[in-house]
Amino acid sequence: xxxxxxxxGGIHPEENKITAEVKTRNAALxxxxxxxxxxxxxxxxxxxxxxxxxxxxxxLIAEAGGFVSAPIYSSVSGTVAKIDTRIDATGYRKPVIIxxxxxxxxxxxxxxxxxxxxLAEHPELTPENISDIIxxxxxxxxxxxxxxxxxxxxxxxxxxAECVIINGVExxxxxTSDYRLxxxxxxxxxxxxxxxxxxxxxxxxxxxxxxxxxxxIKLLTQLTADDSRIEIVALAQKYPQGxxxxxxxxxxxxxxxxxxxxxxxxxxxxxxVGTAYAVYQMVMKHKPLFERYxxxxxxxxxxxxxxxxxxxxxxxxxxxxxxxxxxxxxKVLAGGPMMGKxxxxxxxxxxxxxxxxTILSGDEAHRKSVxxxxxxxxxxxxxxxxxxxYLLATLSANKLYERLEKEDxxxxxxxxxxxxxxxxxxxxxxxxxxxxxxxxxxxxxxNVKK
Amino acid sequence: xxxxxxxxxxxxxGTDSVEKNMFGVVIALIPAILVSFFYFxxxxxxxxxxxxxxxxxxxxxITKYMLKREPTLTxxxxxxxxxxxxxxxxxxxxxxxxxxxALVAIGVGKMTFGxxxxxxxxxxxxxxxxxxxxxxxxMTSWPMAGQLTSYLDAQTGATPLAIMKQAIKSGDVSxxxxxxxxxxxxxxxxxxxxxxxxxxxxxLALLLGLAFLLWKxxxxxxxxxxxxxxxxxxxxxxxxxNPIYANPLSEILSGGLMLGAIFMATDYVTxxxxxxxxxxxxxxxxxxxxxxxxxxxxxxxxxxxxxxxxAFTPIINLSTKPKRFGEVMKK
Numbered sequence: 001x002x003x004x005x006x007x008x009g010g011i012h013p014e015e016n017k018i019t020a021e022v023k024t025r026n027a028a029l030x031x032x033x034x035x036x037x038x039x040x041x042x043x044x045x046x047x048x049x050x051x052x053x054x055x056x057x058x059x060l061i062a063e064a065g066g067f068v069s070a071p072i073y074s075s076v077s078g079t080v081a082k083i084d085t086r087i088d089a090t091g092y093r094k095p096v097i098i099x100x101x102x103x104x105x106x107x108x109x110x111x112x113x114x115x116x117x118x119l120a121e122h123p124e125l126t127p128e129n130i131s132d133i134i135x136x137x138x139x140x141x142x143x144x145x146x147x148x149x150x151x152x153x154x155x156x157x158x159x160x161a162e163c164v165i166i167n168g169v170e171x172x173x174x175x176t177s178d179y180r181l182x183x184x185x186x187x188x189x190x191x192x193x194x195x196x197x198x199x200x201x202x203x204x205x206x207x208x209x210x211x212x213x214x215x216x217i218k219l220l221t222q223l224t225a226d227d228s229r230i231e232i233v234a235l236a237q238k239y240p241q242g243x244x245x246x247x248x249x250x251x252x253x254x255x256x257x258x259x260x261x262x263x264x265x266x267x268x269x270x271x272x273v274g275t276a277y278a279v280y281q282m283v284m285k286h287k288p289l290f291e292r293y294x295x296x297x298x299x300x301x302x303x304x305x306x307x308x309x310x311x312x313x314x315x316x317x318x319x320x321x322x323x324x325x326x327x328x329x330x331k332v333l334a335g336g337p338m339m340g341k342x343x344x345x346x347x348x349x350x351x352x353x354x355x356x357x358t359i360l361s362g363d364e365a366h367r368k369s370v371x372x373x374x375x376x377x378x379x380x381x382x383x384x385x386x387x388x389x390y391l392l393a394t395l396s397a398n399k400l401y402e403r404l405e406k407e408d409x410x411x412x413x414x415x416x417x418x419x420x421x422x423x424x425x426x427x428x429x430x431x432x433x434x435x436x437x438x439x440x441x442x443x444x445x446x447n448v449k450k
Numbered sequence: 451x452x453x454x455x456x457x458x459x460x461x462x463x464g465t466d467s468v469e470k471n472m473f474g475v476v477i478a479l480i481p482a483i484l485v486s487f488f489y490f491x492x493x494x495x496x497x498x499x500x501x502x503x504x505x506x507x508x509x510x511x512i513t514k515y516m517l518k519r520e521p522t523l524t525x526x527x528x529x530x531x532x533x534x535x536x537x538x539x540x541x542x543x544x545x546x547x548x549x550x551x552a553l554v555a556i557g558v559g560k561m562t563f564g565x566x567x568x569x570x571x572x573x574x575x576x577x578x579x580x581x582x583x584x585x586x587x588x589m590t591s592w593p594m595a596g597q598l599t600s601y602l603d604a605q606t607g608a609t610p611l612a613i614m615k616q617a618i619k620s621g622d623v624s625x626x627x628x629x630x631x632x633x634x635x636x637x638x639x640x641x642x643x644x645x646x647x648x649x650x651x652x653x654l655a656l657l658l659g660l661a662f663l664l665w666k667x668x669x670x671x672x673x674x675x676x677x678x679x680x681x682x683x684x685x686x687x688x689x690x691x692n693p694i695y696a697n698p699l700s701e702i703l704s705g706g707l708m709l710g711a712i713f714m715a716t717d718y719v720t721x722x723x724x725x726x727x728x729x730x731x732x733x734x735x736x737x738x739x740x741x742x743x744x745x746x747x748x749x750x751x752x753x754x755x756x757x758x759x760x761a762f763t764p765i766i767n768l769s770t771k772p773k774r775f776g777e778v779m780k781k
Contacts, residue, residue, distance in 0.1 A: 008775060013462050091456070173462060245775060257776040329452040337462035344456050364462075365455045371468050371525060372567035377723035378466070386774040388723065408774055416460030423466040424567075430458050 003211055003236035006246040007255075009384035010238040011417045013338060015212060019176045019297050024184055024306040027294075028321060029104060033076045033312030034349040035061060035097045036088045040146040042068030047097055053080045058107035058288055061097055064135075070148045070352075071138040072097075075290035075310035077105040089334035089341050089348045096349075099312070110287045116187050117284035119194045130199035130283055137282035138289045138352075142274030143167060143178075143242065146353040149275055153199045155264040162267035163204035164196045165251050166276050168220075169235060169242040171210060172336030175356040177293040178273040180306045182209070182216040185277055186223050192276030193230065195283050200269050205230040207273075208251045210237045239338060240415040244270045246384055258411050274355070294318070294350055298359030300326035309350045315357050316346035331365035333358040338416050371424040379418035379428060385411045389418035393428045396435025405439045412436055468566075471718070472526030474668040478659035479533055479713065485652040486541070489638060491598025493541030494648050498533065500545050504552035505532030512561045519565075527566045531555055534574035534713060537649025538706065538753070539581070542593050542604045547585055551577040571760045572717045575753050582753070592644025607644035610635065610704040614696045615749040623693055635703035649709045656708040669716045672728040677711040678702055680736025688744065695744060707739065710752035720760040727763075727770035735759050 038044035043066030055061060055074045062072040078101045086096045106112065119125070135150035155161050166189070170178040182189060189207075197205045207224075209217050209232065217234050224230040233251050240246055244263050245256045247270055254266040263270050271279075274293060281287040290311055297304040302323025309318065315332060319325055325346075333340035334354055350357075379389035387408060395404040412432055419429045486494040509528035513521045535555050539548065555577025563569040582589045593604035608616075610629050617625040630640050638645070638652030645651045663669045686698035701707070706714075715721060715735055722731050735755045742751025 008773070011464065013464070249775075255776040258774065261776065325452075327452065329455055331455040331457070331461060333461060335459075338460045340459060340461065342454075342456045342459075342461065344454065346454075358461075360461055367457060368463060371522075372565065374468055374471070374527075374567050374718045375721075375723060376471065376718040380723050380772055381725075383772070384775065386772045386777070388772065390723065411774060414459070416462075420460050420462060420464050421466060423468050423471055425463065425467075427458075429460065433458065 003234055004250045005236040005238050006241060006249040006384060008386050009382045009417060010240070011382050011420055012237070013173050013239055013420060016173045016299070017176050017179075017212070018174070018299070019295050019304045019306055020179060022176075022305045024180050024293060024308055027307040027309040027313060027318060029076060029101055029310060030313040030317055031101055032081065033074070033099045033101055033310065034086060034314065035072055035074070035099070035312050036086070036349065036351055037062055037065075037072065037095045037097070039072065039351040039353065040070050040140040040148055042066060042070075042148060044095065045069060045072045047083055049080045049097065051080055051082055054078070055080065055099060056105045056107045058110050058290065061099075068148060068151060070140050071136065073138055073288040073290045074099060075312050076101045078102040087345055087348065089343050089351070089354070091341070091344050111285040117191065119191060119198065122284070125195070125198065125283065127199050127201050130195055133283050134199065134279055136288075137278070139275060139278045139282060140289075140352050141272055142278065142292060142352060143272035143355065149271065149279070152264070152269050152271070153196070155269075159264045160267065161200045161202050161264055161269050163202050163206060163252065164193060164200055164269045164271060165247060166193050166205070166207040166273055167242055167244075167247055167270055168207050168209040168213075168216065168273045169247060170213070171237070171239045171242040172338050172340075172356070174297045174358045175295050175336045176297070177295040177306055177355050179213050179216055181273055181277055181293045182213070182220065186219050188280045189273055189276045190220070190223055190227075190230070191284065192278070192280035194227070195279050196269070196271055196276060197229070202269075203229050206233050206251050208233045208235050208241075208247050210235045210241060212237050240384055240413070240417065243384065243413055243415060245413070258408065289352060292350070292352065292354065294354055295356040295358075296322050297356060298326065298361065299364070300361045301359055311351055312349045314347050314349050315343065318350070318357060319346065319359070326359065326361045328361060329365055331360040333360065338420070339414060368425040370426055373424055373426055376423060378421045378423065382417040382421045384415060384417060385413060387411060389428045389432060392435065393426065393431035396431045401435060401438050401442060404435045405442065409436045409439050410443070468525050468527075471668050472530050474663065474666050475530050475713065476526065476533060478662040478668070479537070481655035481658040482537065482649050482652065482709075483533075485638060485655040486537075486648045489595050489645055489651050490541035490593065490648060493593060493601045493604060496545065496601055497539055497541055497543055497548060497648060498536040500548045501536030501539065501552060502529055502532030504549050505529070505535060505556050508553055508556040509561070512557060513565065517561065517565070522566065525566060528556065531560065531573045534649075535577045537709060537713075538574060538578040538647050540589065540592055541648050542591065542602055542606070543588055544602060547581060547588055550584075551581045554580045567719055569719055570763070571757055572714055572720045575714055575757050579753055579757060582748075592646055594642075594644055595640060607642070609644045609646045609749070610640075610700065611646070611743065611749040613643070614700070614743070617696070618694055618744055621694060626696055629696065629700055632699045632703055635700060646704070647706060647709070649713075650706045653703045653708045656712050660712045663712070663716075670725065670728070672725050673716045673721060673732045674711040676729045676732025677715060677736040677739075678707070680733045681707060681740055684737060684740045688740070701740070701743070705743070705750045706752040710756055711735075714752070715756050715759075720763055722763050722766040722770065724767070724770050724772050726772070727766040730766055730770065731759050731763065734762070
């Protein structure tokens, strides 16, 4: 069988999916839960609770702070201790709500039964209805970027959605939370997809999965056999296939143009597996987004595994549950080794976008020494956006920002393939990101002037 | 608990390295080196060893005492330059000339521009071409086969390329009858003629090297194939129009063509970055090589063609951008 994949660039990092067959466990309740108000792209949420308020699991604690924003629900029951600032996974100090955990009392409206609800049983759900519930649920993209989900369901007037693509690729090394979710809650994920299709008013649905997850491909193919609108697409294994644009290219063979174009401009709405599951939970079970599947992994970790985690739980608590930090120097990542962020403190909490906590130790944690660029062109070869990373890095290092903009630096999706492949171990992406930041600022300033 | 290490992504790195690429080239040269011992014996050993040794010495001395930097001998690039310079020299070249060649290659060709990665021209070819114009007599006397113990005193003879040139100049087609057969050129057995430089004697050994480089993904096919194909087609057309021009198979199997196409033109630093650029570069080198060989004043054109195109590499890079993702949709 010929496997689909995206057309240009890409690399093959070592898989290291050591937790693939570890069944998901419930993580212990935290003693204190920390909720950053900016867990998504866009304006941070606005607190609707104050110090001393008593909340339950599923109580709204912060509402959307703008159009591109999402509300936040408590994952624990207890008392609001304070509204403060804390360092989050990005390393910046951000506003948070802190709740002291007391017991585990849930909002009565949440349906905690295991019964599978199908779309056929709920004729009352209209597209507008579903979008509205999703907007209220606080669901944001759960693959890492954290784009509020409801916005994708109302495309700009110039674009028309034709299909929903579920991203079950999980091309980052180490991470297995999406895989476990697909294996353990496949039916719910499929109903989630059907809900998203209905909300987007489309008749085509795809789930893209890489070939290194044959069990998931098999299971989902079986379960969707009676719905001819949904197709499971087996994809060749290649990083960064989980990138939205790469996935659209791989699954429906259409190329999303440079920004500001988004997948819906070529007819596709892309959602993560975890997002589809969260949509099911909210629409069918009235359970807002407050817990998620997270992989806690690392070669030296004693008990790596997959956990269903209440958001607000700190990395430290989860790592402790896995046997504690390995000896020596470590690098702790929110996410995987390709695009994850290395955290400065273990007291950062799990948020909507935390698909993995990856611990790199020893040689893995340190960078290799940098040598001169030998102009081998391998970074150009692997760039999935068709850019020239060596050139962008040089222009950026020399502060030639206007030229940098002309060379399409804004198209860089930070996948890190260039730096991964560089035989001279050059910090290519570091340089590009620095320059991209300046260029983005220039573009913003220009738009303001207009 | 140890320290928490913090850096930007990516946190994973592939297994590729500069050393792997450089020593990969050295390994790919081994068949050609072994064959050169078989044909040139002592001369080959003396020339190759002194070329590598002096290239490494100058790299070390210049980085340490003139640039005052940490010497970078371990990256393997000086060894590659030394080997390639040696492969481009006749086996009866006196050591004092080789020392000058190594100094020019490393000192002028590489270090004046800032060392590895910054040189616009292939250092080994800079060394070779300076020697070629400075010491034309010593650089164009080619030992004949089977003199394994002779070095400076070896008997010399004309090379196939010189014969081709002679034929074109005199207009006498029968001169081409002296050319060895394609099989002889492929294997290098060439009893009546001078053998050419140390590295160009056996096309087959060089092709083995090419197979290794492609297998290990050290180079891609674009540059060598476009050069060889262009020479094949262009000299084939010339041969059809006028048989005074040698047959295309002899053209690609003789002289430094294979050595240049596989090992010199593919030098990362001096060749274009994109595959499209590499094809343009390769086609231009092939074309220039045929032009220089047939109508220039030297019988061989590969080295000059590569150096000329090295100068065009930045322009090629500017004009051959890769296709950006989604560009297909623009219009």
